Structures are given as structure tokens and as C-alpha cells.
Amino acid sequence: LAKTTQPISMDSYEGQEVNITCSHNNIATNDYITWYQQFPSQGPRFIIQGYKTKVTNEVASLFIPADRKSSTLSLPRVSLSDTAVYYCLAYNDMRFGAGTRLTVKP
């Protein structure tokens, strides 16, 4: 099982870059890493997915080293509206961990 481990919480300020790291030591060789964002009273929303190296889309970047035992979600220049819980998930495992509660302060 690809048990994922993330920091429980992180604080940041508006305009800063935020990096959230997830460890997944037992990820299957054919599995993808996906990240989700969840606001209160809403379902999670897909952010980004990757297999290795670096992936970038309009909202985030995902870095996965060669050993694939961890991944880092990078949010550039966060705003107050990025305050949410962020989950990493090995897709085929389908198990969300406790997530990282990100608080962005003014």
C-alpha cells in the first residue's frame, strides 16, 4: 500500500511560494501521484498529477524525484483564496491521507 505522509499544517503569507511535500515510500512502479485541494463544505478538486520529474499547469507544479518516494506540490505566489486542505494520493491506491491544512495570511 502506498501510504502517504504529509505535514498536518503549514502557514504562509500572500505572494509567497508554498511547497508541500508528501512521502510515499511504497508507491507502485506504475502508479501516478495526484494532488487535490479541498475547501470547507466542498468535495476535493483535482489540481495536478505526475509520474516523475516535473509537471506544471496553470495553477501548480509537481516535482517527483527519480526514486519516486516523495513528491512536492509547489504553489506560486499564493493568495488568501488558496487557504484549503491539500491531499496527495497515489492514484491506484485510492487512499487519501489526512492532508495538509494550508493557511495563507495577509
Add this chain to the structure above:
Amino acid sequence: DAGITQSPRYKITETGRQVTLMCHQTWSHSYMFWYRQDLGHGLRLIYYSAAADITDKGEVPDGYVVSRSKTENFPLTLESATRSQTSVYFCASGTDYEQYFGPGTRLTVT
């Protein structure tokens, strides 16, 4: 409109009653999932389905039943509700690597 919907959005029921939560998606995604999220916690997988008529257990399947006779529907039934099943239930549908979540059903068992 395309998307994923859940009904009801809120439900209060009594211990021992049977309750069915509905989930409908219009994307024709092959995968569908049911999760529960307890206050202040992450999501736990109850059941998932890879295609119509194919379902499999997740982390916490006890006390729940699912069916998937049509690709677009994935109802979740609590056969005899217990207070420990008070939770927010999220349905999701997905492609190979992405899941799209519904708005959730808040279920209270008294």
C-alpha cells in the same frame, strides 16, 4: 449540464433505518467512488467501481452496499444505519488518473 450530482444533499435518519444515497455522473467515466469524511478528518474510501457491474471494497465497506447497473449511477445504501455512520459522503467519478467529486451528502443518524 454535465457533471456529477448527489442526492439528497442533507439527510437525517434514525438508527436502524435503511438509507440510500444517490450519485449520478454525465461524463461516462468508467470509474466511480464513494468516500466518507468525518469532521476534521481526511477521506476514507468505502467502495469503488471500475465499470458497470464491477464493484470492489475500499477501506471501510462494513455496513454499506453498492450497485452499479448503469455506468452513470452508483448508489450507496446503508442497510441499517448506525450513529457511527454520521458523516459527509462524497461520490466521485474518474478517468485513469483524475477523480471529480460531487458536492457531498451530509448524513446524520440519530
